[in-house]
Amino acid sequence: MPTFLSCFPSKQSQITEEDALIRSSTKSDECIFCNVSKGVGFNVIYEDEELIAFHDRTPRAKIHLLIIPRHHIASSVRELRKQHIPLLNSMINLAITLIPNSSIPKMGFHIPPFSSVPHLHLHVFSGKHTFIGKFKYPISGSNDHKGYGWFVTPNQVLNTLHQGKTVGTGRG
Ligand SMILES: [Zn+2]
Numbered sequence: 001m002p003t004f005l006s007c008f009p010s011k012q013s014q015i016t017e018e019d020a021l022i023r024s025s026t027k028s029d030e031c032i033f034c035n036v037s038k039g040v041g042f043n044v045i046y047e048d049e050e051l052i053a054f055h056d057r058t059p060r061a062k063i064h065l066l067i068i069p070r071h072h073i074a075s076s077v078r079e080l081r082k083q084h085i086p087l088l089n090s091m092i093n094l095a096i097t098l099i100p101n102s103s104i105p106k107m108g109f110h111i112p113p114f115s116s117v118p119h120l121h122l123h124v125f126s127g128k129h130t131f132i133g134k135f136k137y138p139i140s141g142s143n144d145h146k147g148y149g150w151f152v153t154p155n156q157v158l159n160t161l162h163q164g165k166t167v168g169t170g171r172g
């Protein structure tokens, strides 16, 4: 099994916008998150036409889920545009449903190159982070937390997209 749950920096292949568009419209046999299912060992807890949620194999908090779009809509948060706002909202709402004890769970996206799986995925946490978790997924109680270049909250992404901008490293 590849070590797909480590989201530390990995070699990033620079892809052009055009490549991204072509990629996003195809299902890749090579993309592990395009092939998520219970049958191949994922602990899937929710799925519908649009989204799949499953437990991260290396939990960095008491509960550590990943929510992904079923289709390869984007490789990462960097490729999101204004038209993806409804998708983001669906991901946020699902996170809230799956973590019922907190009104808004801690959650966020890695910004490449700080992301190991090139298929958009939202990390969702409940309970205290582990020591490594605090470093890899730096979010405070507030989902509006800013100041880190490698991890953004969905609200930060929404604000950026609403302004017609795109997410990049070093920008909240
Ligand atoms: Zn994929």
Ligand SMILES: [Zn+2]
Binding pocket: 007, 109, 110, 114, 115, 116, 121, 123
């Ligand atoms: Zn990640």
